[in-house]
Amino acid sequence: MAEVNEIAVRVHGLSKSFGAVRAVRDIDLAVAQGEIFGLVGPDGAGKTTIMRMLAAVLRPDAGEILVDGVDVVAEAERAKLHLSYMPQRFGLYEDLTIAENIFFYGALFGVPRGERIARSQELLEAAGLLPFRHRLAGQLSGGMKQKLGLICALIHTPRVLLLDEPTTGVDPVSRRDFWAILYNLREGGVTIVLSTAYMDEAERCSRLALLHGGEIRHCDTPQHLKEAMPGALLAIASAHPRDVRGAVSGKPGVLGALLMGDRVHVRVDDAGRRIPELRAAVADQGIADAVITPAEPGIEDVFVALLGEEKPHEP
Numbered sequence: 128m129a130e131v132n133e134i135a136v137r138v139h140g141l142s143k144s145f146g147a148v149r150a151v152r153d154i155d156l157a158v159a160q161g162e163i164f165g166l167v168g169p170d171g172a173g174k175t176t177i178m179r180m181l182a183a184v185l186r187p188d189a190g191e192i193l194v195d196g197v198d199v200v201a202e203a204e205r206a207k208l209h210l211s212y213m214p215q216r217f218g219l220y221e222d223l224t225i226a227e228n229i230f231f232y233g234a235l236f237g238v239p240r241g242e243r244i245a246r247s248q249e250l251l252e253a254a255g256l257l258p259f260r261h262r263l264a265g266q267l268s269g270g271m272k273q274k275l276g277l278i279c280a281l282i283h284t285p286r287v288l289l290l291d292e293p294t295t296g297v298d299p300v301s302r303r304d305f306w307a308i309l310y311n312l313r314e315g316g317v318t319i320v321l322s323t324a325y326m327d328e329a330e331r332c333s334r335l336a337l338l339h340g341g342e343i344r345h346c347d348t349p350q351h352l353k354e355a356m357p358g359a360l361l362a363i364a365s366a367h368p369r370d371v372r373g374a375v376s377g378k379p380g381v382l383g384a385l386l387m388g389d390r391v392h393v394r395v396d397d398a399g400r401r402i403p404e405l406r407a408a409v410a411d412q413g414i415a416d417a418v419i420t421p422a423e424p425g426i427e428d429v430f431v432a433l434l435g436e437e438k439p440h441e442p
């Protein structure tokens with residue numbers, strides 16, 4: 128039995144290629160028990176490929192994976208008893224009800240009948256799906272389907288839960304409910320590894336691995352990643368954010384400019400020196416309503432800055 132602070136997922140030298148595409152390149156990871164560990168990165172960065180290898184459904188070309196102490200590559204079937212995997216498209220049976228889907232997955236995982244009933248009751252309640260348990264899965268909203276997928280994946284009480292973009296396409300309220308369930312699981316000692324395209328979700332993780340081109344470029348807590356972001360961040364609020372971005376991009380000392388709704392986040396080398404220059408630059412373009420203030424970086428700023436998707440511009 129694992130103890131607190133024990134490593135729940137350990138990965139060493141993990142690699143996988145598909146023909147000429149090197150999807151995952153020699154990655155190392157150590158996820159402590161009870162962590163919610165996030166994989167983030169642009170499309171094609173290798174998140175799904177890593178998840179599938181951790182879940183013992185895809186064999187690596189090289190490397191070691193230990194989940195809850197079990198060698199996933201050598202003992203895939205035994206490892207599957209310790210983990211649960213929710214792929215991007217979880218296989219729900221649309222012509223079965225919520226309750227029937229859960230029962231089906233319980234049987235598949237070999238959960239004894241009595242335990243299955245008690246556990247599905249508990250999970251349905253936590254997910255707010257109890258009143259809908261007789262509704263066909265095909266008639267559920269996107270958010271309800273994701274929650275049902277999670278319940279099915281949890282019917283056998285895994286030690287490690289692997290979730291591949293579990294809330295993609297789910298509305299913010301359902302996403303909040305979904306996260307409440309994840310926090311509860313963590314309280315119960317379950318270790319969670321998830322991939323996400325949502326930066327607010329990334330922010331909720333205990334640690335993040337920023338992936339690019341099949342490699343882990345950075346791995347740390349969201350707070351430390353923010354502290355590691357080079358430069359200072361300014362927010363420019365305006366009714367014309369695109370024009371603002373155009374006006375400041377490429378100006379001396381501007382390291383990057385990111386549209387964030389009605390604001391532009393501009394990363395600069397020196398805030399004190401650049402604020403008056405940027406104010407002049409936007410005024411020159413006839414933008415009269417721009418307000419420039421120092422800003423705290425969100426994880427999206429960090430993500431763009433650290434993955435180097437911007438071209439730094441020297442003065």
Ligand SMILES: Nc1ncnc2c1ncn2[C@@H]1O[C@H](COP(=O)(O)OP(=O)(O)OP(=O)(O)O)[C@@H](O)[C@H]1O
Pocket residue numbers: 145148149150168169170171172173174175176177
């Ligand atoms: N079965 C496969 N056959 C061939 N190439 C694949 C296969 N699976 C993944 N790839 C390639 O490997 C790379 C990594 O893909 P992967 O799906 O792991 O990325 P991802 O980070 O999960 O992206 P997304 O967010 O778009 O799902 C991509 O270039 C992809 O095209």
